Amino acid sequence: MIRILDITLKDLTQLMRDAKTFMFLLIMPILFTLLFGYASGAFSSNKSDSRLPVGYLNEDNRWVAQSLHDILADSETIRLVEYSSATTSDLEALVTDGKLAAAIIVPRGYGQAMLKNKTAHLIVIADTGSTAWITIQAETLTAVSRLDGALRTATIADDMLGDRAPFRYAFDQTLAAWQDPPIKVVETTSSVVPKVTGSGMSLAHTSPGMMLQFSIAGLLTAAQVIVVERKSRTLQRLLTTSVRRIHILLGHYLAIFTLIFSQFMILIAFGQLALKVEYMRAPGATLLVAFSAALCISAMGLLIGIIAKSEEQAVILSIVPMFLFSGLGGAWVPLEVTGETFQLIGHLTPVAWAMDGFKNVIVRGFGLDSVLIPAAALMAYAILFFTLAAWRLNVSEER
Amino acid sequence: MNNSPAIEVLNLHRSFGGNKAVQGVSFEVKQGEIFSLLGPNGAGKTTTISMLSCLLRPDEGDARVMGHSIRSDQMGVKSALGVVPQEIALYEDLTARENLNFWGKMYGLRGSALKIRVDEVLEIIGLSDRARERVGKYSGGMKRRVNIGVALLHKPKVIYMDEPTVGIDPQSRRNILDSVIALKNQGMTVLYTTHYMEESQEISDHIAIMDHGKVIASGTHEELVKLIGGQARIELTLNTNAENVIAEWKTVEGVDSVTAEEEKISALVNDSNLVLPRLFESATRHSARITSVEIREPNLESVFLHLTGRALRD
Incomplete structure (x- = not known):
């Protein structure tokens, strides 16, 4: 042997x-x-940003428009690429070239219209036939709905409670509540099957x-x-x-x-x-x-x-x-x-x-x-x- | 040393498909002698050795090596044997010492006994100072020496050497023949195969001539030469094609057999002094000029020619 x-x-x-x-x-x-x-x-580094690039041109100087910007900037699905002096045609060219998935223009008077509960229009440039558009549309509507909801809540609170709940305070509290909503879906993984990252x-x-x-x-x-x-x-x-x-x-x-x-x-x-x-x-x-x-x-x-x-x-x-x-x-x-x-x-x-x-x-x-x-x-x-x-x-x- | 034979070969047969490589080979090798199997390539020598080494199973017959049957006691046969194959069966990427150490272990040597024996064998084959070099870097002659050294490691009673001098320089050949004689002097029995008549003639105590798988003659050198009645061989060169002359020379009185290859003719004759003038006369009648003559005393080449009608190297 x-x-x-x-x-x-x-x-x-x-x-x-x-x-x-x-x-x-x-x-x-x-x-x-x-x-x-x-x-x-x-x-590859996990710091790389895979969110959809969306051009953002704010022509309104009201704080309401800034709040909309903040909501969109926190998005996990779109990434705002901000322009201060671009024209509509510039943004259209960028979308056509594929450098942007879409572009959002906040027109002058948008914030004022929202505050007065009037019809307010955002200008969105996008290829509405693309799958990216569905995501961007949903994310934009969500942001606008939250903004609108916060404005209405703040208006009601201001009417009912006066100085005890000033308008801006009520507005900020309502928006903040979205950060920790009462109902949410939490993803968990069994400890028996530890999660493996991508x-x-x-x-x-x-x-x-x-x-x-x-x-x-x-x-x-x-x-x-x-x-x-x-x-x-x-x-x-x-x-x-x-x-x-x-x-x-x-x-x-x-x-x-x-x-x-x-x-x-x-x-x-x-x-x-x-x-x-x-x-x-x-x-x-x-x-x-x-x-x-x-x-x-x-x-x-x-x-x-x-x-x-x-x-x-x-x-x-x-x-x-x-x-x-x-x-x-x-x-x-x-x-x-x-x-x-x-x-x-x-x-x-x-x-x-x-x-x-x-x-x-x-x-x-x-x-x-x-x-x-x-x-x-x-x-x-x-x-x-x-x-x-x-x-x-x-x-x-x-x- | 007792008188029982070292090797007894009894009616060995072996075929490969339809080719009968060995047909009823029998011989006996006494202990302590050098026994040569002489024959041309394809005569069946290596097949016979392979059967005696238990590498091939005979179709018929048996053989005993130091009393162990190649059919029923292969381990007994193998332990009594050292085999020097025709090829350089060594590991070229190992050194000579590593090769000898490995093969020593395969032969059952261990520890200090192995180390001492490896040193001895390196001394015998004259490679002590180059033992740390890889075998792949050795010359052909040095490889042959290690190839032989491996078979000596376990001091076997019987050594088979299968054409150990093929393809090497004259000096290495001389060394190998000397070492074979030295092994005999140490009491080993050597079964040696070759197609070189001179080697067989020089070192052998006993010779078996093989052709087409059969032993066609066996005996000492003297006994074999007597088979042709002490006939001499005359080799002549003509200045024209020998075919014209050969038919007549076969009928010349005193000529036993004649073979020809282009201008060269080889004739076995009883008395060269008497026959040679007759051959000159015959050549003259055919307008052929004899350009060289060589007379050779009876040897194994002549025996083979006599027995087969062919030269040993044909």
């Missing part, structure tokens, strides 16, 4: 001397995780995806060690010693497993510490998925090493499944956003099961129970690949 470890240590020594090992197993997945992270906006969601997918993709790519160096051993007839020489075939196979398998599992551990630590991906939310579950995925991918590497007739073939046999399994298995695009058929096909690949396992922990916040089925599927693949490799070795190195 100790000869298994001797073969493993020999393989690892060879692999450590090959620069490609580090490139594929560590450098590439980290680079691609960062790249995909940037592409999906995971690292940027966190992106990395929570990219981090395990790239880790799995490049663990398969890394097989090309591991498989090449076995191919070279066969080509140079060193394997045949090993078979003339009293080492059993199964021990040779297990020695190589353990070497690849050690490599892949170490890669997972390093990249999981990197994901947790540097990218804040919540692998450690359920450490046991993460470990089980990593362990079973490493078993599976290592067995695949062993099979590639036994099947490939040349080092070039080993490269092809590693790269093709990398793209196929990563693409179909949801390492690039979450399977959740694909159709039912695609998801079904995707789950024919081990990558899909590994992604399920990791994402059950880091996205969905589940525990050990949730990864048992993915882990079992990965181990079943490991047994299949290992058995095929053992069978193939017996056939190719026929006794």
Whole structure:
């Protein structure tokens, strides 16, 4: 049995001397995780303003018009771009060019009309066929309604209570009441399923995806060690010693497993510490998925090493499944956003099961129970690949 | 050392598809001798060695290595064996010492015994001072020496050497032949395959000549030469195509066999002094001029030619 470890240590020594090992197993997945992270906006600053830009030209100098400005300026959906000396045609051009989603002009006398409970008109320039318009319209109507409501309430209070509730006091109190309305909808998330932010969601997918993709790519160096051993007839020489075939196979398998599992551990630590991906939310579950995925991918590497007739073939046999399994298995695009058929096909690949396992922990916040089925599927693949490799070795190195 | 044979080969057969690579090979190798399997490429030597190394299972027959059957006691066979394959079966990205350490462990050596033996083998193969260099950077001859060194690590009773001098320079070849003789002097039994007649002639106690998967002759060098009755080989070069002359030379008295390749003719003769003038006369009758003559005393090449009608390197 100790000869298994001797073969493993020999393989690892060879692999450590090959620069490609580090490139594929560590450098590439980290680079691609960062790249995909940037592409999906995971690292963009949260201070960026995604509100709709709306031009604002105030031609009225009454305080009522200023109150309308303040209400709109507090909006979470529109961002006022203020102009002090633009003309209507200037604003129309900006809207037409798409530089503004709309423009609001508060005409002279608007405040006075509101105070006297007369019809008051705002001028709005917008493409009324756009979806943005619906949002802007709703937000503007809300602001105007609040302003109107506050003015009416203040008028009534002033009439009824006189000095005990002066008009401006009543007006300000009414507007302030909107900041903390008596009825509101509060969004809450179960503590069992901690909320993942948009940027966190992106990395929570990219981090395990790239880790799995490049663990398969890394097989090309591991498989090449076995191919070279066969080509140079060193394997045949090993078979003339009293080492059993199964021990040779297990020695190589353990070497690849050690490599892949170490890669997972390093990249999981990197994901947790540097990218804040919540692998450690359920450490046991993460470990089980990593362990079973490493078993599976290592067995695949062993099979590639036994099947490939040349080092070039080993490269092809590693790269093709990398793209196929990563693409179909949801390492690039979450399977959740694909159709039912695609998801079904995707789950024919081990990558899909590994992604399920990791994402059950880091996205969905589940525990050990949730990864048992993915882990079992990965181990079943490991047994299949290992058995095929053992069978193939017996056939190719026929006794 | 007892008198039981180191290797007994009994009617081995092995086919690959329709190709009968080995057909009923039998021979016996005594302990402490160098036994050569001599034959051209494709004669079945490597297939025979592969069966004796338990790499290939024979279709028929059996063999015993130090009393262990290749059919029923493969681990026993393997533990008694050291194999030097035809290829450089080493890990080129490991150093010579790392290679020897690894292979020593595969042969069951551990700890200080392994370290001492690795140092000894490095000394034997003359690479102690370059043991820390990766094998991939070695010359062909140095690689061959490490290739042999690996097989010596566990001090096996029997060593198989499959064409160990193919593709190396004359000096390295000389070193290898000397080391084979040294192994014999240490009491090891060596089964040596080659298609170089001179090597076989120089180092072997016993030679089996193989062709088309069969042992066609076996014995000591002297015994084999006697098979052709001590015939000499005359090699002549003509200034014209030999085909015109060869038909007549076959009928010349004292000529046993004749082979020709373009202008070169090779004839096995009983007495070169008597036959040579007759060959000159014949050539003159065909208006051919003999431009060179070489007379060779009986050797294994002659034996092979006599037995197969072909030169050993054909």
